Amino acid sequence: MTGPLAGLRVVDFGQYVAGPLTAVLLADQGADVIHVDPPGGPRMAGVADAFLNRGKRRAILDLKRPGDLAAARRLAASADVVIENFRPGVLTRLGLDLDAIRQQHPALITCSLPGFGADDPRARLRGYEGVIAAATANCEPRPGEEPVGWDWERPAYSALPLASSFAAYLAGVSIVMALIARRRTGRGQRVEVPLFDAMFTLIGHSGAYVNERGLRPPRPIHGRGAGAFRCLDGRYVQFDTSSARHLSWFARAAGLLGRLDPELLDLTSNARPEVNERLHAALRAEFLTRTAAEWEEIGNAAGAAIGFVRTPAEWIGTEHARRTHAVAPVTDPELGAIWCTGLPVALSEFPDPPLRPRRLAGADTDAVLAELDGEPARPAPGPGSAPSAGSEPEVALSQPLSGIRVLDLGLALAGPTCGRILAEFGASVLKIGSPAAGVGGYLNRGKESLLLDLGTLAGQEVYWRLVEHADVVLENFSPGTAGRLTIGSDEVLARRPDLVYTSISCYGLGGPWTGWRGWERQGQAVTGIMERTELPSVLGPYNIVDIGTGILGAFATALALYHRQSTGRGQLASASLVQSATYHQALFMFDFPGYRPGEPRGYFALGESPLQRYYRAADRWFFLAARPEDIPALAAVTRQPELARRTGAALEAALDDAFAADTAQALVARLADAGVAAHVIVPIADLMTDAVVRARGLSVSQDVAGVGSCTMPGVSPRLSDTPALAGHPPRRPGEDARQVLASVGLADRLDALERGWVVRATDLPAAWP
Structure with a gap:
């Protein structure tokens, strides 16, 4: 085992995406990760398991059996980090109280990734991706990128699990920050990154505004000729002029100087909408003269930003993806030799980290239990990780990076x-x-x-x-x-x-x-x-x-x-x-003989199935996240007993008709009472002023000098002992020159x-x- 986290034990009780993905981030950096599945194996089986449980040892434990529950408690107590992504309180009700274990073993770091936080009124709601997307307005095209004639009331479903992914990334950061703090204090702590909360880091500047002006509507990003262009071979390139001079560099390399109206390439003139439209028309004609790959080479050789729009399989096949470890080969025990998502970061001290394939569910149960039997019990309440050698514990450390x-x-x-x-x-x-x-x-x-x-x-x-x-x-x-x-x-x-x-x-x-x-x-x-x-x-x-x-x-x-x-x-x-x-695409980023991606695609997709889909109520859209066992509850809520006899397109049509007769909020409330997850779509402007969001610090206001009160996303991760904090309001660029130079x-x-x-x-x- 090599990597910066070598020597650490991580126990992963996570299922679906967020928990296992967090653990993969740590496993690929050298941690010894033990993934625990319930009887029957992981909740997300299939090809995705080849990535989500890569590099982990795997055990099966039934927490409803006293012996297995006792083993799970001992396993958690032996760890440096424990990860779980159940709804708040579920793991405790099963008998595995991580807070209690941490009290006995204060060096333990626990990380929870529920859909909604324990102090959120929606804590009992199952945090499926579509639910979180609806709750955070992550279900529409970017203005200027939509299909022709797009109905802006209609949502768009993406198969990419962005809420789970961003929660996992933030959890990975937070866990390492907690490890840094533990090195300084000897103490572990509790980390929580709900999927809903994580989305506010992604929303970022899109949810930041001066209160007096209000939230500024998003603007198209097609200035100075930027956009997607069809080429000679029917493929597309994405041309970017975020830096205006890139247009000039591209024009010179493409031989456009002297051929196009000079006004079109004038960086002052083409900022005007009418000139920009003419420039786009000229570029559409020009890009049709060469293939997408040729334009990518020409543009990048000139220093411009231009990318050939590839499929995931084509990206996996590029020399660049492979040499940068963005994708990596492993030999999977079921699938054989495959290419899959590689590493998201690189460290010069560990230039070629070996990625290990997954083990099959339960493959290491006996070995893990034998290890537990052979390990001395960790003493309680002494810390399991002392501060750095030669240093004293920092009793009052306020934040992990204090002093950095x-x-x-x-x-x-x-x-x-x-x-x-x-x-x-x-x-x-x-x-x-x-x-x-x-x-x-x-x-x-x-x-x-x-x-x-x-x-x-x-x-x-x-x-x-x-x-x-x-x-x-x-x-x-x-x-x-x-x-x-x-x-x-x-x-x-x-x-x-x-x-x-x-x-x-x-x-x-x-x-x-x-x-x-x-x-x-x-x-x-x-x-x-x-x-x-x-x-x-x-x-x-x-x-x-x-x-x-x-x-x-x-x-x-x-x-x-x-x-x-x-x-x-x-x-x-x-x-x-x-x-x-x-x-972001790790659940679908595979290449091996016979692999055929089957996830929903395109802006007109509404979901994965009739039970996981956006529906139009009488007044607005909402996302339904039901399970097959929820169909009787759906029949009761909609007063449509025949739903139990329908499947596929017939079930979808019946739900469409049934939901159209009531308001979205009323439907969502009745579904919640019946134990079925659903959520109305919340516009970003409403989200940033929502009382629950404000109370939980996910939307904050600060008085900015010379501007007034400004609203912006708060901080998503929660650390119990050394918290992440929003910090002081933004200052004018250059404001600190005198004191910085003095320092x-x-x-x-x-x-x-x-x-x-x-x-x-x-x-x-x-x-x-």
């Missing part, structure tokens, strides 16, 4: 999201931006800010002074930029081998596309997510790839910091948009640095855009 200093050079969404999450876990984060610009708002919450020109020698002098005092440097510059400025990982780690350097990019490190540029759209396009919409177009109202990569960047950073605690060594940690996008002995240089436009400390941008 981070330089956040992040741009756009993924990098700043990573920095904000590190701040939420207690790090002192300094956001460094260019004097000519400055990203404000929700992304900079909890951070100090300095506007510094890193392209000047004077700016680099300041940078290196800051590096001397830092623990982490975080950046997501365009590929090669940090190296050209000589401030990248090679230079930083040569000077500070004990520092963690976190790099976030579109395509990751080590493959032939590493030098290519890209954003959310390219991450979705090349990995198969965009192809799932069948248009193709950007999937989802939220930035699933950018925000996911920000969280996984924090996971990589936490792993590197945990490893540094025991070794004193820093390293290069990295995450990428394509690795995150691959991980590294450069207070007397501020005026000269400002005169030379190296530092910007006056006439600052607004704190909220």
Whole structure:
């Protein structure tokens, strides 16, 4: 076993997706994970099990049998981390009270991932993906990406389990943060990341607004010619002009200069809608002259951001996916040699982590029970994990990263999201931006800010002074930029081998596309997510790839910091948009002879089956999440006894008719009383002002200087002893220049640095855009 988590025991009682996925994240980083199934095997069997239980030992225990329940208690007590994703209270009612076990073994870390938190009125509701999607408005296209003539009242169902995935990513981060805290205090704690709560981290800036203005409607992302274009071979590319100069680079490489009306390529003129429409028309004609693969090569060779819209199978077959470990081969005991989702992060100290195939359900039951019989009982109440050697326990540690200093050079969404999450876990984060610009708002919450020109020698002098005092440097510059400025990982780690350097990019490190540029759209396009919409177009109202990569960047950073605690060594940690996008699709990302993906696809999909589907009530849509054994309850709620005799399309049609006669809220309430999960669709504006959401801190308001009261998502993970906190309101970019320079002995240089436009400390941008 190798990896930063080698030597740790994790017991995984999880079923379906969120719990097992969290455990996979830890298993792939070296933890010894024991997955416990009920009699009959996992609740999500089939091909997905080959990924969800990869690298774990597996036991079957029946918690309704006294002997097996006693073994489960002993197994939990022997662990460093226990994971479960039952509804609140279910595991305790079965006799496995993790809180009680942790009281006897204070070093234990427990992690719960229910659909809804214990203090949420919906705690008893089964948190199926469609239920959480309806509850968090994650069920519509992005404006400008919808099918022609789209009915905006209609929901769209995606098979990607985003609520479970984001909960697992945040749980992975939180568990490693709790391990970092345990190294400092000797104490474990309780971690909770409900699926509903996790969605607020994904919502991110989409739910952030100045209260006086209200929530701004989302805008299409097709400025300056950006979008999906059909090519000569009938395939599509996704062209991105988030950086306007990429259009100019592409035009030069494509031979458009002198052929197109100059106004179309003028970066001031084509910002106007009417010119942009003409530019799109010209580009549609141009892209039809070459194949999608040819355009991808031409555009990326020019430095533009353009991605060929591939299928998941085509992505698995690329050299780049394989060399970056975004996908990986394993030999499965049932399926044979397969390719599946690989790793979501990379650590330079562990460049080629061996991924182990799954064991079949129950394969290790006897061995695990024999180990328990041979292990001495862990003493109670002494801690099972002492603080770092040579240090005393920190009795009053407030947050896991208290005392850790981070330089956040992040741009756009993924990098700043990573920095904000590190701040939420207690790090002192300094956001460094260019004097000519400055990203404000929700992304900079909890951070100090300095506007510094890193392209000047004077700016680099300041940078290196800051590096001397830092623990982490975080950046997501365009590929090669940090190296050209000589401030990248090679230079930083040569000077500070004990520092963690976190790099976030579109395509990751080590493959032939590493030098290519890209954003959310390219991450979705090349990995198969965009192809799932069948248009193709950007999937989802939220930035699933950018925000996911920000969280996984924090996971990589936490792993590197945990490893540094025991070794004193820093390293290069990295995450990428394509690795995150691959991980989002892990339940369907397979390649082996005979594999045929069968999940629902396209914007017109409403669900998985008649029992797991969106339905239109008399006034609005809601999601029904019923089980086959719930059909008698459905018949009673709808007063349609013949439902029990119907299946397939006939059942769907009958439910359609029955539900259309009543209001959605009344139906959902009656279904809940009958023990059937369902949820109305909640618009994002209503969600951010919902009383339960506000009371639970998932939507918070802060007074931002010069702007007034602003609403934004709160913090999703809950840690019982060293909590994650929202931090202070966003400050104006550059506001902290004087104190930052003073902290590294450069207070007397501020005026000269400002005169030379190296530092910007006056006439600052607004704190909220």
